[in-house]
Amino acid sequence: MEPVRMVLCLLSVFISLVSDRLVVLASFSQATDSDFTFSLPAGRKECFYQTMKKEASLEIEYQVLDGAGLDVDFSISSPSGQLLFSDQRKSDGVHTVETHEDGDYVFCFDNTFSSISEKLVFFELILDNMDQEEDPDNWKEHIIGTDSLDMKLEDIMDTINNVKSRLGKSVQIQTLLRAFEARDRNLQESNFDRVNFWSVVNLFVMMVVSAVQVYLVRLLFEDKRKIRT
Amino acid sequence: RNYVKMCSLPRFMLEVFLVNCCLGLVSSLYFHMTEGEQKCFIEEIPADTVVVGDYWTQLYDEQKREYLPATRNLTLSVAARTPTDELILSHKETKGRFNFTSFTSGEHKICLHDSVANYFNIGVTLQVVCMDIRSGERTNNYTEIQKRELLTQLQLRVRRLSAQVHDIHKELIYSRSREKNFLVINHNVNMWIYWWPIIRSVAGKITVKDQNRHLKTVDLN
Numbered sequence A: 001m002e003p004v005r006m007v008l009c010l011l012s013v014f015i016s017l018v019s020d021r022l023v024v025l026a027s028f029s030q031a032t033d034s035d036f037t038f039s040l041p042a043g044r045k046e047c048f049y050q051t052m053k054k055e056a057s058l059e060i061e062y063q064v065l066d067g068a069g070l071d072v073d074f075s076i077s078s079p080s081g082q083l084l085f086s087d088q089r090k091s092d093g094v095h096t097v098e099t100h101e102d103g104d105y106v107f108c109f110d111n112t113f114s115s116i117s118e119k120l121v122f123f124e125l126i127l128d129n130m131d132q133e134e135d136p137d138n139w140k141e142h143i144i145g146t147d148s149l150d151m152k153l154e155d156i157m158d159t160i161n162n163v164k165s166r167l168g169k170s171v172q173i174q175t176l177l178r179a180f181e182a183r184d185r186n187l188q189e190s191n192f193d194r195v196n197f198w199s200v201v202n203l204f205v206m207m208v209v210s211a212v213q214v215y216l217v218r219l220l221f222e223d224k225r226k227i228r229t
Numbered sequence B: 001r002n003y004v005k006m007c008s009l010p011r012f013m014l015e016v017f018l019v020n021c022c023l024g025l026v027s028s029l030y031f032h033m034t035e036g037e038q039k040c041f042i043e044e045i046p047a048d049t050v051v052v053g054d055y056w057t058q059l060y061d062e063q064k065r066e067y068l069p070a071t072r073n074l075t076l077s078v079a080a081r082t083p084t085d086e087l088i089l090s091h092k093e094t095k096g097r098f099n100f101t102s103f104t105s106g107e108h109k110i111c112l113h114d115s116v117a118n119y120f121n122i123g124v125t126l127q128v129v130c131m132d133i134r135s136g137e138r139t140n141n142y143t144e145i146q147k148r149e150l151l152t153q154l155q156l157r158v159r160r161l162s163a164q165v166h167d168i169h170k171e172l173i174y175s176r177s178r179e180k181n182f183l184v185i186n187h188n189v190n191m192w193i194y195w196w197p198i199i200r201s202v203a204g205k206i207t208v209k210d211q212n213r214h215l216k217t218v219d220l221n
Helices: A002-027 A147-228 B002-006 B009-024 B142-149 B153-216
Strands: A033-040 A045-052 A057-066 A072-077 A083-090 A092-098 A103-110 A119-128 B029-033 B038-045 B050-061 B076-081 B087-093 B096-101 B106-114 B125-135
Touching: A033 A147, A033 B125, A045 A119, A057 A072, A057 A103, A057 A147, A072 A092, A083 A092, A103 A119, A119 A147, A147 B153, B038 B125, B050 B076, B050 B106, B076 B096, B087 B096, B106 B125, B142 B153
Parallel strands: none
Antiparallel strands: A033 A119, A033 B038, A045 A103, A045 B029, A057 A092, A057 A119, A072 A083, A072 A103, B029 B125, B038 B106, B050 B096, B050 B125, B076 B087, B076 B106
């Protein structure tokens, strides 16, 4: 029982140590990208940290989708604390960071200038770790047969890689379009609410003012009558 | 006996995994959470889409600037809500995975809530949360699919491509329905802006006539 358990334990340690390699191979991706939409409460600053290796590139694209003014402060800092980019009260932006050091890159969205409006921020991170290249020789192991078949399989592989990268790009563009549309829709919905609200208030105020006018004029003339008699 | 102690598998895996997590796994984005704080993420997805999220947490001492060992059982509660604010998932665990399938298309809200019970030194420690949310085709476990259907590498690749295309197509259909909604809202705003001056002038006329009627009854003497 004990040696079995020990073997299982060592195996689990081994697996966990190589797990990152396995995951990379299993996910077939060179560039991993993730996008998040989060709500940034009024008067707060939210920071996100991304671990990066040297000689890689990090592209971040953000957009403010909802909230009065549709703007937010943005900044990126390197692991050593150096401020790389800073945007003041922009509604969207794109920045590419070429990493020169290993470590955690910090990017922050700042809504401290607004005390009442909560912002909805969308950001997309596109990472390109240049050292995780797919090994083309990996494919050669699965090719059995004549030379001409070798060439054909390479062609197929090239086409598939091509299609895959284009599909990846389409997904990115779709995400972006979705963010644009969400922003326009939120803007239009808030316009509608505002127009509705203020026109009803307008109507109400007009009626109240006319009633007050009538009352005051009546009061004026009734007083005169009282004084006379 | 030493090995048995080291091998309380879940906790040990957690420590080694955490070192790996923010270094090599699919997404290594992390953020801080303090006690009682709630962070919400919004996923806008079409109907019948699987959403899977992985998260790992660890306590961090700000003063000493070091990670605390994962001896305590930290709980992070995850709640997912539909566009109409119905709760479809409620989860309370230290590390792991949450998943749900969307019934309707729209903005789903995923909120992480940090409970005060995690902290024994409030104000100094905060929690580092490593999170990754994937939806649609990216939730598929391709190694499992390969094993289950006995596919070659090439076949698996093509399968992945077709899943990506399917996702893109679903998103396209969803974006068409969103555009229709947008046109409806736009139309409503335009109609309101168009008819409002007419409504206002009619209301103004009625008010003035009413006023006149009231004032005529005043005896001017």
